[in-house]
Amino acid sequence: MTYLEALIQHSVALIIAVPLLSAFLMPLVSRVHPILRNIFALLMLTVTGCFIGLLTTDVLANGPRIYIFGAKELTLPLVRILFEVDGINVFMAIITIILAIIAVIYSWSFLDKQDGLDKYYTLLLLVVTSALGMEMTGDVFNFFVFLEISCIASCALIAFWIAEGEALEAAFKYIVISSVGALFVLFAVGIFYAQYNALNIATIAQAIQFSFLDKIALILLVVVLGMKAGLAPMHMWLPDAYGRAPPSVTLVIMSATLASFYGVLRILFTLYGNILPTSIRFDLPLNVVLGWILIVLAVVSILIGVIMALIQSDLMRLIGYAAVAEVGYMFLAIGTTIAALGAPYATVALHGGILHVLNDALDIGLLFLVAGAIYYVTKKRSLDDIGGLARTMKFTTVFFIIGLLAVAGMPPLNGFTSKFLIYESVYQLNPILSIIALLCSILMLAIFIKVLYATFFGPELPELKDVKEAPKSMLLAMGIVAGLAIFIGLFPNLFLDSLVKPAADALLNHTQYITTIVGGI
Amino acid sequence: MFTLESGSGFWNPLIWILIIFIAFLLFYGIRGFGKSLYKKGTEQTKAFLSGNKEAAPEEMHVKASNLYWGFTVSMSSLYSRLRKMHTGNVSDYLLWFIIVLAILFLVIGVI
Numbered sequence: 001m002t003y004l005e006a007l008i009q010h011s012v013a014l015i016i017a018v019p020l021l022s023a024f025l026m027p028l029v030s031r032v033h034p035i036l037r038n039i040f041a042l043l044m045l046t047v048t049g050c051f052i053g054l055l056t057t058d059v060l061a062n063g064p065r066i067y068i069f070g071a072k073e074l075t076l077p078l079v080r081i082l083f084e085v086d087g088i089n090v091f092m093a094i095i096t097i098i099l100a101i102i103a104v105i106y107s108w109s110f111l112d113k114q115d116g117l118d119k120y121y122t123l124l125l126l127v128v129t130s131a132l133g134m135e136m137t138g139d140v141f142n143f144f145v146f147l148e149i150s151c152i153a154s155c156a157l158i159a160f161w162i163a164e165g166e167a168l169e170a171a172f173k174y175i176v177i178s179s180v181g182a183l184f185v186l187f188a189v190g191i192f193y194a195q196y197n198a199l200n201i202a203t204i205a206q207a208i209q210f211s212f213l214d215k216i217a218l219i220l221l222v223v224v225l226g227m228k229a230g231l232a233p234m235h236m237w238l239p240d241a242y243g244r245a246p247p248s249v250t251l252v253i254m255s256a257t258l259a260s261f262y263g264v265l266r267i268l269f270t271l272y273g274n275i276l277p278t279s280i281r282f283d284l285p286l287n288v289v290l291g292w293i294l295i296v297l298a299v300v301s302i303l304i305g306v307i308m309a310l311i312q313s314d315l316m317r318l319i320g321y322a323a324v325a326e327v328g329y330m331f332l333a334i335g336t337t338i339a340a341l342g343a344p345y346a347t348v349a350l351h352g353g354i355l356h357v358l359n360d361a362l363d364i365g366l367l368f369l370v371a372g373a374i375y376y377v378t379k380k381r382s383l384d385d386i387g388g389l390a391r392t393m394k395f396t397t398v399f400f401i402i403g404l405l406a407v408a409g410m411p412p413l414n415g416f417t418s419k420f421l422i423y424e425s426v427y428q429l430n431p432i433l434s435i436i437a438l439l440c441s442i443l444m445l446a447i448f449i450k451v452l453y454a455t456f457f458g459p460e461l462p463e464l465k466d467v468k469e470a471p472k473s474m475l476l477a478m479g480i481v482a483g484l485a486i487f488i489g490l491f492p493n494l495f496l497d498s499l500v501k502p503a504a505d506a507l508l509n510h511t512q513y514i515t516t517i518v519g520g521i
Numbered sequence: 522m523f524t525l526e527s528g529s530g531f532w533n534p535l536i537w538i539l540i541i542f543i544a545f546l547l548f549y550g551i552r553g554f555g556k557s558l559y560k561k562g563t564e565q566t567k568a569f570l571s572g573n574k575e576a577a578p579e580e581m582h583v584k585a586s587n588l589y590w591g592f593t594v595s596m597s598s599l600y601s602r603l604r605k606m607h608t609g610n611v612s613d614y615l616l617w618f619i620i621v622l623a624i625l626f627l628v629i630g631v632i
Contacts, residue, residue, distance in 0.1 A: 172611070173611045173614065176611050176614075176615070177611070177614055177615070177618075180615060180618070181618075212630065215629055215630045216626075216630060218629070219622065219625045219626055219629055219630060220622070222625070223618065223621050223622050223625060226621075227618055227621075233606070233617045233620075233621065234614070234617050234618045234621055236607055236609075236613075236614045236617070237611075237614055240609075280629065286629070289628060289629060290629070293625065293628065293629075297621075304603065307596075307599070307600075307603060308603060308607070310589060310592070310593065311593055311600060313585055313586050344528055345528060345529070348527050348528050382585075383584070383585030383586070384584040384585055384586050387579075387582045387584075388582070411532070411534065411537050412534035412537045412538060416532075417525060417532065420525065420527065420530075420532050421525070421527050424527040424528070424529050424530055425527065425528075427529075428529065446589070450585060450588045450589060451585070453583075453588065454583075454584065454585035454588065455585075458581075458582040458583065459578030459579050459581060459582050460578065460579075461579050461582065462579055489534060490523075490534050490535075491523070492525045492532075492534070493523065493524070493525055496525065
């Protein structure tokens with residue numbers, strides 16, 4: 001076995017181990033020199049990114065990968081955890097590592113005058129580890145453990161600006177919501193273990209009967225992970241947390257939020273994939289009922305997100321509400337896929353939904369980075385207190401325009417490609433849903449045009465005459481995201497064919513996943 | 522590589538860019554027909570406000586909360602309900618979570 005083959009074989013473990021060990025090494029490295037700390041954080045995330053790249057090429061070429069931690073043979077006492085990686089896992093891991101690397105580059109300048117950065121980078125790496133763990137594990141209890149790590153580390157990061165009372169309040173709300181949610185997830189895990197004596201997703205999926213207890217577990221998992229993903233009307237923690245955390249933190253919390261969305265996908269398509277067509281009452285298949293429930297919640301999210309964003313005067317809260325609307329688009333696509341399971345447009349909706357995960361991460365992420373740059377130079381949060389910044393912040397203005405066009409789904413940027421697939425497929429299920437989604441995108445554009453005018457245009461305000469452009473590392477971070485948004489918009493098929501379609505196939509072809517895993521152990 | 526198929530339609534960003542480019546050329550051409558009478562720093566660059574004195578630039582900046590004022594006023598009943606919903610109280614956040622759980626229990630678990 002060559003070194004490369006050995007690295008590929010153990011890449012699943014290394015993707016978790018490298019950021020985890022780096023997190024605990026960070027306080028020691030920080031003692032040497034702050035620059036070394038910054039380079040160490042970026043280097044370790046880049047190394048993790050390389051392992052994700054290696055794993056992605058292997059998974060796309062050879063199919064799902066199993067990695068066993070613990071006992072190799074099925075002998076008692078059986079202590080082991082299985083990581084199972086297929087197309088959707090690597091897709092989510094790529095998004096997580098992109099967001100993490102950008103967050104670290106941005107943090108260099110954004111937080112350069114702050115204290116406690118050793119703890120900041122430790123927590124940031126822990127959130128990245130937990131998000132990657134949630135996305136790679138094939139074990140429901142292990143998923144719960146990573147969810148808990150994510151909750152605790154994210155809470156501490158949200159409260160990073162502890163001198164601001166609101167940051168502490170937002171962190172408190174986040175930990176309450178997350179802890180209650182995690183408790184319900186543990187309850188669902190207990191239900192599976194009590195019934196099937198198993199914690200492995202594939203094993204449970206093979207044995208699942210859809211008893212009354214299974215129904216309870218399904219409801220608990222979907223509602224909790226929906227809440228963690230920011231689905232309305234359980235979205236209220238999201239503008240609080242996103243609005244009060246430093247923008248670099250928001251990026252990594254967003255990756256944890258998207259990991260919860262991945263959890264919903266894995267539960268619906270893999271864990272309950274075998275029984276989705278089962279009729280429940282009145283000859284209604286479960287997939288139709290569940291799909292329409294998700295669609296209703298998604299439409300509520302889109303409407304509440306854009307309507308509430310319109311009246312916000314705090315820029316970061318405004319983007320937080322826009323993020324709620326974007327989560328709604330993802331759930332609209334997934335709801336359509338489930339409600340119309342088997343129809344050709346259901347697959348297109350799934351492609352749109354999965355691609356929108358990447359686009360949402362980039363577009364909303366870019367807007368948060370711009371909001372952070374504005375806060376960095378002006379120290380103001382309210383849109384009423386700023387104006388005319390385009391004169392001095394030319395690059396930031398361009399990045400904001402790219403972000404606003406992308407998040408509103410304007411061609412030829414990335415947001416349009418996924419929304420195009422969502423509109424077209426949802427229209428075939430119900431045209432009214434597609435029209436609502438389209439109108440809300442237009443409203444989103446109007447909201448961000450307001451922000452553009454109020455923030456960057458208009459006369460130069462006397463108190464902001466000395467404002468300068470954001471530092472270079474922040475511009476670099478924004479530039480990378482803006483570049484990716486344009487690139488995906490111009491070459492959508494490149495991403496669709498190489499990453500999105502394998503991810504969608506992995507979800508739709510749950511039988512292959514189960515037989516590969518159960519056969520492999 | 523450039524054409525995105527949705528099964529019922531297609532999207533090609535290159536065609537869009539080409540159209541935008543042609544539109545810009547067209548606008549630039551139309552602009553060429555205009556008269557270049559603009560003289561910076563003269564009376565013609567000052568705004569005519571029915572004889573009133575022009576205010577300082579910072580006083581004329583329309584603040585973000587004033588934009589779309591008409592829209593928010595006409596939707597005030599909806600906004601008052603939504604504001605009541607967003608109390609900022611974490612107990613209410615959990616209440617919404619319980620409500621959604623209960624509805625799903627009724628729809629999937631019981632009915």
